[in-house]
Amino acid sequence: MRMPTLGNLKDLMIGITDLKKNLADIIKENKTKVIIRNNEPVSILMPYDEFVSNQQGIRVAGEExxxxxxxxxxxxxxxxxxxxxxxxxxxxxxxxxxxxxxxxxxxxxxxxxxxxxxxxxxxxxxx
CATH class of the missing domain: 2.20.25 (N-terminal domain of TfIIb)
Structure with a gap:
């Protein structure tokens, strides 16, 4: 997974109102978005493949x-x-x-x- 740079971090952020308007396009284009409410990040929307790749290497204590x-x-x-x-x-x-x-x-x-x-x-x- 590529990590965002500070230059494109702003491109990742989207307000809830804009998210509602652009949700179909965001999903169609497999974009990752940080959802903002009252100028605070509240959630992240990302493609499933990216989510799975982020989970690799993370283990829970006791897990084989x-x-x-x-x-x-x-x-x-x-x-x-x-x-x-x-x-x-x-x-x-x-x-x-x-x-x-x-x-x-x-x-x-x-x-x-x-x-x-x-x-x-x-x-x-x-x-």
Missing amino acids: FELSNGVKVKVLVEEVNGCIETKTYIKMKSSDEFKLHFNHAMSNPNVEQTLTTDELVQHYNLK
Whole structure:
């Protein structure tokens, strides 16, 4: 998929009123459009083939997928003893069972890391 440049980004945007008027032409010409309402993007209209190509490579944790070399992999994310653990499993060809291949653990972020600077100042002023 080609990504829009800033020069043609404006060409992608269309107001709802204009979308209603030009919908048949947009669909016929397989155009991608960013739908604008009150000067805010609210939706994207794109050809189905482009949507499918955008989905390639995106995986959900726990979903089995096949690498380019034919190895089947599953990645799980869980919290264990106050840490976030990412476990990568590979599928064995002979038994179809998954074997742990790699485990990565990192500490959980603390609550203060989720606050903006202003919220953090307010948080500590209240204590």
